[in-house]
Amino acid sequence: MQQKHQPMNADSRLQVQPQLINPNATDHTKRLMTYLCDIYGHRMLTGQQIGVVSMPEIEIIHEQTGLRPALIGFDFMNDSPSRVERGTVGTDTELAIQWGKEGGLVTFCWHWNAPMDLIDEGPDRYWHSGFYTQSTTFDLGKAMDDQSSEAYRLIVRDIDAIASQLKRLQEADIPVLWRPLHEASGAWFWWGAKGPTPYLKLWKLMYDRMTHHHRLNNLIWVWNGQHRDWYPGDEYVDIIGEDVYGPARDYSSQAERFNLALSYTAVNKIVALSENGPLPDPDQLIRDGVPWAWCCTWYGDFIWKKEQDREVYTEHYTEAHMLNKLYQHPFTVTKEELPDIRAYRLPDSNERG
Template structure:
C-alpha cells in the first residue's frame, strides 16, 4: 500500500481585479482558509425555482453551502423568443439566507440558430449542433454584426450581475464552461477564439460595467484553453464518471495561487 499524497499548494486570497469588492474579497479569503481542509456542498437549481434546496434540507437537516444559478434564459436570443428567467432574484434570496452564489451561463448563440426539432431547436442554442454561429470568424472581425451581438449579450448579462452587485452579492462567476469539449459554440473553433472571448468578457465586465463582485472561475478542462493568471481566480473541473459509477472523484492540486475546484454539470 502506498502512502497517500497529502501535499497541497498554499493559496493566497488574492483576486485578479484590483478593485474587487469587500464581499468578493471576504468570500475568497473564506475559500482559501478552508482549501485542503473542508469541502463545501453545492446544488444547481432547476429552471424556475429552488425545490432542490428544500428537498436536501428535508433529507439531511441542512442546506447546501453553495447555490448554483444560470443566466441561460437572460440570453437575448432566448428573451426575444419569449424565455423568462428569475435566477437573479433567486440568487439574491439565496444570498440573503446565508448561501454562497455561483453562476454559469449556457449562452444561447447571439444569432444563426438552426431551429430544427427535436434537438437543434432555439432552446438548445448553446450547443454547437444547434447553431451555425462561428466564434472564430466573429472574434476576428470587430466590425461585424456578429461581434456587435456578442457585446450586446455580454452587456445584457452584465446588467444582471450589476443587480447582484447592488445587493452586495459576490458571485463565483463561471462563464464559457467546458469549452474544450467542443459541444458548446464558444469552444467549437479551438482555444484561441475562446480565450479571446474570455478576455473580452473580462475587460468589458470589469472596466466598462464596473463589476467588482466577481470571482472568475475558469472551467476549461484543458490547459491549452487557459486564459492566463491575469484573467482567472479559480480553476475548476467538471467530471463525468461512467453511468452508475458513484465512487467519489478527487481533484488535483491548485495551480500556483489558484484554487482548483471540482464540480459536475450537464453540457
C-alpha cells in the same frame, strides 16, 4: 453547533493566497475569497445546481438530511438575448439575491444561447438548445476576427445583457463565483467549437468588458475550460473548476481530474468540482488528498424524480446514505455552518501579495 474540521496532510499546492485578479473587488468579495482560501485543503463546501426557473432540489435535500447546501448554482440561460426575444424570462437573478441575503453562497454559469444563426429545426436543434454547437451555425472564430461585424456586435450586446444582471447582484452586495464559457474544450458548446484561439479572445473580452467597462467588482472568476490549451492566463482566473460526471453511484474522489486541474498552472489556484453527477465520498477525498473547494451536483434527474405528482429524492445516482454522509461529515460545510461572510476578515497586505 460544533465546528466540523478534518484537516488533510499539508500540501504546498493547497496553499493559496486570497489575491483576486480584480484589485477593485468589493470587500464582501475579498472576504469570501479569504474564507475559501482559509478552508481550502481542510473542508469542502456542499453545493447544488438548481433548474432554470425553480429549485425543488434544495428542499428535497433538506427533507433527506435536515440541512441545506452552502452554495447554490444558478444560470443566466433565460437572460440570453436570443432567448428573451423569443419570450423567455430570466428568474435566477431574483432567486440568487434572495439566497445571498439568507447567507448562502452564489455561483452562476451561463448557457449562452448563440447571439444569432440559430438553426431552429427538429428534432433536436431548436432555438432553445442554441447554446449547443449542433443547434447553431454561429462562427465564433469569424466573429472575434472582425470587430466591425454584426456577430461581434451581438457578442458584446449579450455580454452587456448579462452584466446588467450581475450589477443587480452587486447592488445587493452579493459576491458571485462567476463560471462563464464552461466546458469549452469539449466543443459541444458554440463558444468552444472553433478551438482555443477565439475562445481565449472571448474570455478576455468578457473579463475586460465586465470588469473595466461595467465595473463589476463582485465577481470571482471561475475558469472551467478543462484543458491547458484553453487556459487564459493566471491574470484572468481566480479559481479553476472541473466538471466530472462519473457513473451512477461512483463515489470516488476523481483524483485524476483534480490533479489534472492543478497542472494547468504553476501558480497555486483553488480547484473546485464545479459540476458533478454522483457525490464524492468525503472519506475517499480525505484518503486521496483531494480537497475540492466545493462540489455542485447537477439538477433534475441527479436529485429528484416525479412520484405521484410530487418531487421525491432519487437514489439512481447517489444513494440516500451517501447524501446524508456527505452533508453530515466533518469535512463538509453546509449552509447552516457558514460564517457571516460580510463580517469575515479581509486579507492582510502580505496575503494580497
